[in-house]
Amino acid sequence: MREYVSLEEARDMLLHNCQPAESECLDLTAALGRVLCEDVLAGENIPPFDRSSLDGYAFDARATLMASREQPAVLKVIEAVAAGSVAAQRVTENTAIRVMTGAPIPEGADAVEKYENIELSGAEIRITSRFRPMDNIIKAGEDVREGDRVAEQGMVLEPPLLGLLAALGVTRVRVYAKPAVALISTGDELSDEPGALQPGKIRNSTRITLQGFCTRLGADPVIIGTARDEVTQIMALLEAGLERADVVITTGGVSAGDYDLVVEAVRRIGAELLFWKINIKPGMPTLAARKDGKVILGLSGNPASGLVVFQLLAIPLIRKMAGHRAYHLATLEAVLLDGFKKPSPARRFLRGQLVLANGQAGVRLTGRQGNAVLSSMVGCDVLLEVPSGSGPLPAGARLTAFRVD
Ligand code: AMP
Ligand code: MG
Numbered sequence: 001m002r003e004y005v006s007l008e009e010a011r012d013m014l015l016h017n018c019q020p021a022e023s024e025c026l027d028l029t030a031a032l033g034r035v036l037c038e039d040v041l042a043g044e045n046i047p048p049f050d051r052s053s054l055d056g057y058a059f060d061a062r063a064t065l066m067a068s069r070e071q072p073a074v075l076k077v078i079e080a081v082a083a084g085s086v087a088a089q090r091v092t093e094n095t096a097i098r099v100m101t102g103a104p105i106p107e108g109a110d111a112v113e114k115y116e117n118i119e120l121s122g123a124e125i126r127i128t129s130r131f132r133p134m135d136n137i138i139k140a141g142e143d144v145r146e147g148d149r150v151a152e153q154g155m156v157l158e159p160p161l162l163g164l165l166a167a168l169g170v171t172r173v174r175v176y177a178k179p180a181v182a183l184i185s186t187g188d189e190l191s192d193e194p195g196a197l198q199p200g201k202i203r204n205s206t207r208i209t210l211q212g213f214c215t216r217l218g219a220d221p222v223i224i225g226t227a228r229d230e231v232t233q234i235m236a237l238l239e240a241g242l243e244r245a246d247v248v249i250t251t252g253g254v255s256a257g258d259y260d261l262v263v264e265a266v267r268r269i270g271a272e273l274l275f276w277k278i279n280i281k282p283g284m285p286t287l288a289a290r291k292d293g294k295v296i297l298g299l300s301g302n303p304a305s306g307l308v309v310f311q312l313l314a315i316p317l318i319r320k321m322a323g324h325r326a327y328h329l330a331t332l333e334a335v336l337l338d339g340f341k342k343p344s345p346a347r348r349f350l351r352g353q354l355v356l357a358n359g360q361a362g363v364r365l366t367g368r369q370g371n372a373v374l375s376s377m378v379g380c381d382v383l384l385e386v387p388s389g390s391g392p393l394p395a396g397a398r399l400t401a402f403r404v405d
Contacts, residue, residue, distance in 0.1 A: 252301030
């Protein structure tokens with residue numbers, strides 16, 4: 001087991017020890033936000049037939065070879081076709097068929113002129129310019145060709161992709177199963193009950209936060225429960241978590257205090273410790289272990305420490321398990337809009353909100369930055385990295401921001 005690892009080492013150890021979950025087949029209507037488990041090839045063309053791009057008249061372009069303002073091509077209108085119907089007749093060299101936007105191009109026709117540009121007299125139209133084949137026609141397969149790879153394994157089924165698949169007649173897709181994430185809280189002081197608090201107790205605020213993060217990441221949170229600071233109780237919940245979920249996340253009990261029993265419980269259930277303590281602030285007391293091919297991530301009980309480390313480590317972990325191709329946190333260079341007075345002997349992550357304005361990416365800090373401060377998690381969509389050994393930071397400092405939204 002390694003102690004005091006870097007954030008990247010910790011992250012890589014976790015990623016190395018997890019795999020995407022199984023797959024399942026879903027109706028397209030139930031697949032929003034899920035991750036494709038296989039490539040999808042187009043089984044048909046979009047559009048399926050040559051169609052008119054506007055309301056107008058379809059004719060044979062050759063009929064307009066000599067057309068001019070002085071000598072228009074004169075064609076007899078023999079039929080009208082709406083979108084959804086098919087012409088009964090064929091266009092010949094001196095006939096035309098009225099077509100609406102989206103209507104199939106009648107046989108014999110290969111060009112369309114807009115309604116507004118056409119002189120109509122009785123059943124005849126006059127065309128005053130020359131046309132080339134395919135003018136104002138959307139060709140079959142112009143958007144997607146049968147056989148095209150329209151989606152790849154690891155792509156998220158966002159609304160436009162669902163639409164594209166629907167356009168191809170796909171009704172079911174194979175996606176990765178949602179990873180189940182067991183959530184275990186530890187601490188004698190925690191109360192999960194509503195109503196007045198007993199003396200010395202605090203409310204379990206982290207559990208619902210982690211539950212929300214997991215759901216938003218496309219995982220199924222499984223609430224295992226709250227253990228008192230008692231090794232056998234923690235062991236029982238860890239075992240239940242490993243039984244019921246693909247990954248187990250605990251909070252509390254991972255520092256070096258008298259009641260920090262998660263480390264011991266993890267050892268006693270026979271899990272192999274991967275690391276304990278990361279060189280960052282907040283969130284130094286963090287633990288990871290593995291058992292039965294599953295990862296246990298032990299977060300600090302301090303709300304900000306636990307939640308910041310969840311974002312830095314568990315977001316990539318859960319994304320990978322959910323089948324995403326791009327599971328790392330996106331980073332960008334951003335300007336610190338407020339100053340930050342404290343020096344940072346250790347590498348630090350500040351909670352902030354991204355402000356995109358005046359052509360630059362700025363970050364406004366969301367509040368006080370202490371380990372136990374929960375309120376500054378609200379509105380936090382980026383973590384701003386302050387390198388170890390930094391002094392106080394003036395407003396305007398350029399730093400790396402990790403997107404955690
Ligand atoms: P620990 O990591 O167990 O030493 O806890 C550190 C601090 O976080 C203590 O003040 C705990 O009361 C608090 N804490 C632990 N778990 C939670 C939780 N689930 N929700 C809110 N605060 C917590
Ligand atoms: Mg505790």
